[in-house]
Each structure stands twice: as C-alpha cells, then as structure tokens.
Amino acid sequence: MGSMIIDGKTVEFNGETNILQVIRKAGIDLPTFCYHSELSVYGACRMCIVEVDGRGINASCHTPPEEGMTIKTNTMELRKIRRNALELLLANHNRECTTCERNSTCKLQDLAQRFGVRDVRFGERDVKAPIDTSSPALVRDPNKCILCGDCVRMCKEVQGIGVLDFANRGSKMVVTPAFNKSIGDVDCVNCGQCAAVCPTGALVVKSHVDKAWEAIYDQKTTVVVQVAPAVRVAIGEEFGITGGRSTIGQIATALRQIGADKVFDTSFAADLTVLEESREFIERFSEKKNIPQFTSCCPAWVKFVEQYYPDYMDHLSSCRSPQQMFGSIVKRYYARETGIAREDMFVISVMPCTAKKFEAERDEFKIDNNPDVDLVLTTQELARMIKEAGIDFAELEPTSMDMPFGFATGAGIIFGVTGGVSEAVLRQAHEVISKKELTNVVFKEVRGQAGVRAVETQIDGITVRLAIVHGLANAGRLLEQMKAGEVSYDLVEVMACPGGCVGGAGQPISFSASEIRSERGKGLYREDQLQQLHKAQQNPMLNDFYQKWLQSPGSAEAHEALHTHYGSRRRIDGEAISVNEFDSAPIEIQVCVGTSCYLKGSVNLLKLLTKKIKDEGYEEQVKLRAAFCCQQCAGGPMVIIDDKVIGKVSGDRINEIVQLIKDKLRVSAS
Amino acid sequence: MTQAALSNEVSVLDWLSSVIEQHGTKPSSLIPILQEVQKQHRYLPEELLTYIATAMNLSPATVYGVATFYAQFSLAPKGKYIIKVCDGTACHVRKAMPVYEALRKRVRLVDGKSTTDNKRYTVETVSCLGACGLAPVVTINDRVYGQVTPDAICLIIDELEKEEGDQA
Numbered sequence: 001m002g003s004m005i006i007d008g009k010t011v012e013f014n015g016e017t018n019i020l021q022v023i024r025k026a027g028i029d030l031p032t033f034c035y036h037s038e039l040s041v042y043g044a045c046r047m048c049i050v051e052v053d054g055r056g057i058n059a060s061c062h063t064p065p066e067e068g069m070t071i072k073t074n075t076m077e078l079r080k081i082r083r084n085a086l087e088l089l090l091a092n093h094n095r096e097c098t099t100c101e102r103n104s105t106c107k108l109q110d111l112a113q114r115f116g117v118r119d120v121r122f123g124e125r126d127v128k129a130p131i132d133t134s135s136p137a138l139v140r141d142p143n144k145c146i147l148c149g150d151c152v153r154m155c156k157e158v159q160g161i162g163v164l165d166f167a168n169r170g171s172k173m174v175v176t177p178a179f180n181k182s183i184g185d186v187d188c189v190n191c192g193q194c195a196a197v198c199p200t201g202a203l204v205v206k207s208h209v210d211k212a213w214e215a216i217y218d219q220k221t222t223v224v225v226q227v228a229p230a231v232r233v234a235i236g237e238e239f240g241i242t243g244g245r246s247t248i249g250q251i252a253t254a255l256r257q258i259g260a261d262k263v264f265d266t267s268f269a270a271d272l273t274v275l276e277e278s279r280e281f282i283e284r285f286s287e288k289k290n291i292p293q294f295t296s297c298c299p300a301w302v303k304f305v306e307q308y309y310p311d312y313m314d315h316l317s318s319c320r321s322p323q324q325m326f327g328s329i330v331k332r333y334y335a336r337e338t339g340i341a342r343e344d345m346f347v348i349s350v351m352p353c354t355a356k357k358f359e360a361e362r363d364e365f366k367i368d369n370n371p372d373v374d375l376v377l378t379t380q381e382l383a384r385m386i387k388e389a390g391i392d393f394a395e396l397e398p399t400s401m402d403m404p405f406g407f408a409t410g411a412g413i414i415f416g417v418t419g420g421v422s423e424a425v426l427r428q429a430h431e432v433i434s435k436k437e438l439t440n441v442v443f444k445e446v447r448g449q450a451g452v453r454a455v456e457t458q459i460d461g462i463t464v465r466l467a468i469v470h471g472l473a474n475a476g477r478l479l480e481q482m483k484a485g486e487v488s489y490d491l492v493e494v495m496a497c498p499g500g501c502v503g504g505a506g507q508p509i510s511f512s513a514s515e516i517r518s519e520r521g522k523g524l525y526r527e528d529q530l531q532q533l534h535k536a537q538q539n540p541m542l543n544d545f546y547q548k549w550l551q552s553p554g555s556a557e558a559h560e561a562l563h564t565h566y567g568s569r570r571r572i573d574g575e576a577i578s579v580n581e582f583d584s585a586p587i588e589i590q591v592c593v594g595t596s597c598y599l600k601g602s603v604n605l606l607k608l609l610t611k612k613i614k615d616e617g618y619e620e621q622v623k624l625r626a627a628f629c630c631q632q633c634a635g636g637p638m639v640i641i642d643d644k645v646i647g648k649v650s651g652d653r654i655n656e657i658v659q660l661i662k663d664k665l666r667v668s669a670s
Numbered sequence: 671m672t673q674a675a676l677s678n679e680v681s682v683l684d685w686l687s688s689v690i691e692q693h694g695t696k697p698s699s700l701i702p703i704l705q706e707v708q709k710q711h712r713y714l715p716e717e718l719l720t721y722i723a724t725a726m727n728l729s730p731a732t733v734y735g736v737a738t739f740y741a742q743f744s745l746a747p748k749g750k751y752i753i754k755v756c757d758g759t760a761c762h763v764r765k766a767m768p769v770y771e772a773l774r775k776r777v778r779l780v781d782g783k784s785t786t787d788n789k790r791y792t793v794e795t796v797s798c799l800g801a802c803g804l805a806p807v808v809t810i811n812d813r814v815y816g817q818v819t820p821d822a823i824c825l826i827i828d829e830l831e832k833e834e835g836d837q838a
C-alpha cells in the first residue's frame with residue numbers, strides 16, 4: 001500500500017503489480033499493445049512508457065509501484081516516442097483497413113486515430129507473405145502482425161499448448177506455427193483465444209457470413225437456426241446493450257427478419273445433454289468405471305485430450321456436445337416430422353465459440369457426407385449480419401423461440417458459464433440418486449472464477465468429488481496431478497475458454513475481457529433465476545421428445561443419435577525419420593515415436609528391433625522408419641508393418657515381428 | 671561421432687537420443703543439442719526437430735523459434751561445398767553479380783534454390799567479407815578466391831568436379 005503522484009494527482013495503490021494498473025485505475029487510458037492483465041508481462045511495444053521522476057522514461061507495464069513516485073504520462077517527449085513507434089508499426093503493417101475483418105475493432109487503427117497519425121514517413125513492406133486459411137476456425141495474415149506476442153503468450157500460458165512462437169530475427173522476425181506450417185496442420189485446438197487478444201487483423205476468426213446468406217437466399221432450403229446460451233448475454237454489446245443483459249427475444253426477432261425459417265435454443269439440447277450425461281455419470285460412478293468422467297461439451301478440450309492424453313480418452317463422456325446433439329435431432333427427427341429431406345434442411349448454429357466451427361466439420365457428425373450442423377456463425381458474425389440487414393437491434397420487439405426446441409430450463413441456460421454443466425448435472429443427479437425432489441437448486445460452491453475449483457458435495461450421503469476447470473493450461477496441470485496420483489475426482493468439467501463459453505473467442509471483442517466475462521456469466525445466472533423451471537428433467541418439451549423418439553436416456557436409440565466415440569489424434573503433420581538407408585527394401589516397418597508411444601518406450605523398442613533384424617540377416621529387406629503418431633496412442637507402442645498395424649508391442653514381441661517379416665518374404669518369393 | 675560411424679553402426683535416432691541423454695532435457699540443453707545436430711547433418715532436419723521437441727517436452731514452435739533465431743543453424747540442407755559470393759558495395763561495383771549468375775548456371779541451380787539436388791553445392795551471397803581489396807571475392811568453405819570472373823568461377827568448379835569424380 002502507498003501513494004504516488006500521477007500527472008499532479010495523488011493516487012493510492014494497493015496490490016497493483018505495475019504502475020500501468022495504477023495509472024489506469026486513476027482513469028487514464030494509457031495505450032498498450034502487448035499488455036494483458038491475465039498474461040505475463042512482455043514489455044516490447046513501448047506504448048505504455050511514462051516519465052518517472054529521477055529515473056527517466058520507463059515502460060509502465062514493467063515498473064512496480066513504489067511509495068512517493070512522481071509520474072508523468074503525457075509529455076512532449078513521450079508523445080513523440082509513441083507516435084514514432086506507431087508509425088514504425090504502421091510502416092510494417094498491411095494497411096488495407098477498409099477490407100480488414102478487424103476494421104473498427106483494431107487497436108492499431110484506434111491508436112493511430114487517437115494519436116492523430118496522418119502520414120507514415122517510412123516505406124511499406126514490399127513482399128507479401130501468404131495468408132493462411134487452412135484452419136476451419138482461424139485466418140492468419142502475417143502481413144498484419146505487429147509482433148506484440150500476445151497470441152504466443154495466450155496459447156502458451158492460458159491454453160498450455162504453444163502453437164505459435166517467434167521465429168527468425170531482425171527484420172525477418174515472424175510469429176508462426178512450427179516450421180512455418182499452416183495452423184490447420186499443427187496442434188491448434190481452435191479455441192480462438194489468440195485471435196481474441198490479437199490487437200490487429202493478423203489473427204481473426206474465419207467468417208462464414210457469406211455462406212449463411214447463400215443458404216438464406218436459397219428458396220429451396222429450410223434454414224433452422226440454433227442459438228447457444230452464451231450468445232444472448234453478449235451480442236447486445238455490439239448494439240450498446242451492456243451488463244450481460246439477455247437479448248434472447250431480440251435475437252429471435254432479428255433472425256426471423258433476416259430470413260431464418262425456424263429459431264431454436266441450443267439450451268434445449270443442453271437440457272438433453274444433462275439427462276444423457278448424468279445417466280452416464282451415475283452408471284460409471286456406481287460401477288467405478290472410467291471415473292473421473294470428463295465433460296465433452298467443449299470441442300477444444302476434446303481435441304486437447306485427443307492430442308495429449310490418449311490414455312484418458314475413455315474418461316471423456318460419450319455425449320456429443322449440445323451443438324451436435326441439436327444438429328443430430330433436427331436432421332434425424334425434426335426432418336422426418338416435418339417431411340423435409342435432410343439435404344434440404346440447413347442447420348446454422350450461432351455460437352460464442354470458434355472451436356465449434358471445427359467440431360461441425362468432424363466426420364463423426366456426418367451422415368453420407370451431409371453434416372448434422374451445416375454452418376457455425378459466431379456471435380460477432382450474427383451481429384454483423386444484423387447490421388448488414390440494417391436492423392436496429394436495440395429497438396426490436398422481443399419474440400419467443402419456435403417450438404418444440406425453443407423451450408429450455410435454467411439448467412440448459414447456465415451451460416454457457418464455467419461450472420454451469422456441473423451444476424446442471426448435480427440438479428439432475430440429486431433427484432435420481434436420492435429419489436427425492438431437490439428444492440434448493442443453487443449450488444454456489446461450483447460457481448466462481450478461479451481457474452480450478454475442487455468441490456466435494458453430498459448426494460444422499462454419498463460424497464461426489466468434482467473439479468471445475470477453465471483454461472486448458474489449468475486442465476493440463478490437473479491431468480498431470482491425476483497421473484501422478486496426487487488428486488482424484490469423480491467428475492471433471494473443462495471449458496477451454498476463460499470463464500467458460502461466455503468468454504469464447506466468437507464473442508464481441510473487448511479489451512477488458514475479465515470484467516465483461518463475469519458480467520455475462522452473471523447474466524446467465526439471472527436468466528436461470530427468471531425461468532420457471534431449473535432442472536432439465538422438468539423440461540416438458542424434452543420429455544415429450546423422449547417419449548416420441550428416444551424412449552429414455554441412454555437407450556440404444558439415444559446412443560445412436562446423441563453419443564459418439566473420439567479417437568486419438570496426431571499433434572503435428574510431418575515426415576518420418578529414416579532409420580536405415582534401405583529405401584527400396586520390399587518391406588516397410590514404422591515404429592511410432594509420437595509423444596505417447598515415446599513415453600511408452602518406443603525408441604528403445606526400435607533399437608531392439610533394428611538389432612534383431614540385422615542379427616537375423618534381414619537388414620536389407622526392411623526399410624525402417626520412426627514415424628510421428630499413427631493416431632492410435634492408447635494402444636501404443638505402435639508398430640506398422642506395411643499396412644498391418646500392431647499395438648502394445650513390447651520387447652518380447654519382437655520375435656513375432658521377425659516372423660511376420662519371414663512370412664512376407666516367403667510369400668513374395670513364391 | 672563421425673559421419674562414417676553414424677551410417678554404419680547406429681541409426682540417426684539412436685544417435686540423437688544419446689545426444690539428448692547426454693545433454694539432458696532441461697530447456698537450456700536445447701542449443702547444445704541443436705549444435706550437435708547441425709554439425710552432424712550440416713542442417714537441422716524438420717523431423718529431427720520434431721523428435722527433439724517430443725523428447726524434451728517442448729512445443730515444436732518453440733524449438734523452431736530457437737532454431738531460426740541463430741545464424742549458425744540452417745533449416746535447409748547445405749551442400750558439401752558452401753560457396754559465398756560477396757555482394758558488398760566494392761564487390762558489387764566490380765561485377766560480383768555476373769559471377770554469381772555464372773556460378774548458379776554452372777552448378778545448375780534453378781527456381782531460387784540455394785543447394786544443388788545432389789547436396790554438393792550451396793550458393794549464397796553475403797554482404798562484405800572484409801576483403802574488398804580483392805573484389806569481387808568468393809569463398810568456398812574456408813578458402814578465399816579474389817578477383818573472380820565468371821569464367822574463373824567455372825574453372826574452379828570444374829576442378830572440384832574432377833576431384834569429386836576421382837573420389838567416386
């Protein structure tokens with residue numbers, strides 16, 4: 001605690017870690033590119049410089065507050081340095097603002113405007129780097145990157161992955177995935193958080209607005225729209241409605257005005273998920289099988305497990321996410337009910353999420369190549385369409401959603417905030433296990449903003465241990481602790497985005513993320529309160545639906561339509577390492593040295609195998625390769641002989657492989 | 671470990687895993703490990719970098735970042751003979767570019783490649799080798815050639831080819 005003088009005013013500080021925070025608290029909006037309160041301090045952009053009496057010019061994000069400091073934030077020299085820095089950034093930046101996705105939400109544009117930069121005295125960059133559109137969720141335009149490193153730190157520190165990093169140096173420096181690969185060819189989980197912190201248009205969410213219009217304009221197609229819970233408390237921000245106020249009624253009106261044929265609520269499918277997932281949980285819990293159960297609503301988290309924790313695949317709930325459950329029931333049952341052919345129905349999701357774009361494209365969710373969900377729009381994209389259509393959103397008369405899938409309970413609505421899925425499942429599990437009515441539906445202990453919340457709760461005298469996690473770095477740490485036997489849980493809820501879906505990268509862009517996120521979260525809890533029903537099992541539309549099509553949760557039909565199975569996944573595409581030089585040998589053997597097999601000792605296995613083959617005199621008949629991940633990690637170490645895949649190969653199975661080689665050679669000889 | 675020993679006795683992978691074992695998997699070992707790979711292969715093959723990332727539990731992007739930061743590392747294969755044509759001011763004025771063009775043509779380098787397909791030659795330009803009195807200057811590995819003309823560089827290559835041919 002203490003005080004300092006900022007621009008002549010005395011300002012108290014208390015716990016702030018740098019003077020930038022104190023200055024902003026004093027109401028001065030000091031410019032920054034590379035500072036984010038939730039990431040480590042990088043101190044590279046120099047926009048936040050201030051003059052500290054007796055110490056000269058310092059980066060305020062880097063300087064801890066001290067008693068009695070005297071600080072000036074606005075002097076002739078500071079202004080000159082900032083403007084110069086801005087001009088240098090602009091010189092290296094592709095300045096096609098009018099056609100940029102981030103036009104009007106770009107920090108560089110905003111600051112150039114604020115500082116009145118009217119002329120860039122330095123030349124433009126002459127070579128244009130290619131734009132990377134390989135990812136289903138993101139577009140990367142290196143020509144707009146200002147090297148602030150925000151995305152690098154976000155992906156490393158919050159998501160624990162490290163897809164992006166700096167490469168090269170000097171004037172050639174870039175921020176790029178490994179080996180300059182496309183972002184779609186590496187271990188990106190499509191969470192989009194890097195794009196959410198990027199101050200410019202260098203990383204943006206891939207837009208599908210044009211495709212949405214096409215479907216809407218096509219008279220033959222019936223456009224069915226689902227709206228995720230978190231969208232309703234955020235889209236208003238684009239139209240001056242703040243404070244996490246729900247605008248679900250306006251969204252319904254706007255969508256109809258735009259041309260949607262049916263407007264439904266993803267929260268209905270979330271209610272459906274609650275019933276399926278708690279049934280699954282109760283079964284696993286009582287059999288002590290694949291416990292802890294991991295939630296599977298977040299596609300970024302699912303991909304994370306597929307890539308890094310193949311041995312925990314069976315712990316993922318087999319439930320599809322609410323988005324995919326919705327797509328499935330609409331195209332299976334609603335199509336039948338309304339007599340519209342699957343191909344003539346076009347399902348659009350409006351999501352707070354970028355990873356949902358990836359999820360909708362997964363093969364698991366297609367029938368005869370026709371996807372259950374045809375297109376995913378983010379909250380931002382829907383806002384853009386509303387603006388494009390010239391609709392005055394704030395003044396719209398609210399209308400209600402269409403039936404039957406427009407009816408949701410509070411349980412389905414709180415899915416959009418961290419802890420919501422757990423709470424919704426608890427509301428159901430309590431009644432099933434205790435066979436008594438649950439009167440107090442609020443589980444305060446699972447709510448909150450801490451990155452990992454461990455909770456023990458009693459259901460009818462039985463203790464259930466929950467962990468609620470947001471941010472994949474937190475999830476990774478938790479899994480490591482589980483592996484090491486330091487912690488154990490029964491149910492683990494994970495959302496990749498900070499704050500849960502309300503903090504999704506598809507939500508309106510804001511540079512004070514954490515406050516806005518918590519407002520949106522509160523908005524969802526308020527919505528829950530306002531509903532008449534708070535438990536998924538009370539949803540009358542859902543109960544009718546079960547009766548008509550699925551019988552009961554967990555039935556064979558429900559499994560077919562609502563559940564799935566995920567497999568392990570390679571982290572990075574690339575070539576295998578040649579282990580010997582017999583490239584034209586008749587037999588090819590690949591030993592997997594991807595992370596999982598590596599940890600299971602595949603390198604040693606390869607060594608033994610090489611020696612054995614040599615000792616037996618087959619050396620020149622076999623081309624040996626060390627490959628990176630054959631996507632069957634749980635069965636590792638994996639060996640592939642031509643196209644035969646053998647799993648769980650240990651040292652004592654080497655003879656078996658040699659026998660296979662002999663057989664093959666005999667066959668080809670005869 | 672020598673190149674000969676590498677191809678006869680142990681596989682690349684055994685060699686690399688022993689290098690990693692020697693240096694340990696703490697992040698500070700990355701540079702020495704990359705140095706050994708560079709020495710052994712004259713460049714850093716992508717698949718070996720991926721393996722290093724796996725073994726050291728680092729993100730491949732981080733390994734790539736370090737590998738591209740230092741000038742001593744090369745991500746593209748380099749030839750047995752690294753030929754540098756100086757294009758500093760003095761050499762440029764004394765017609766270094768025609769020498770460079772003649773050289774590329776002589777070793778049949780096309781499409782902006784800098785290393786020949788047989789991995790024999792890598793041709794680069796540098797800005798000033800500090801021997802301006804001899805301009806235009808060319809170095810081949812560590813040997814310096816002064817006042818080189820397009821014809822002269824072709825003769826030098828002819829010589830090298832003869833040596834290589836004799837060896838084969």
Ligand code: SF4
Pocket residue numbers: 138154155159161162163164187188189190191192193194195
């Ligand atoms: S989308 Fe997420 S996982 Fe992919 S690079 Fe960005 S932050 Fe990393």
Ligand code: SF4
Pocket residue numbers: 144145146147148149150151152175194197198199200202203
């Ligand atoms: S891509 Fe964006 S966030 Fe990442 S370094 Fe470049 S400007 Fe910064």
Ligand code: FES
Pocket residue numbers: 031032033034035042043044045046047048049059060061062
């Ligand atoms: S915010 Fe301080 S240097 Fe960028």
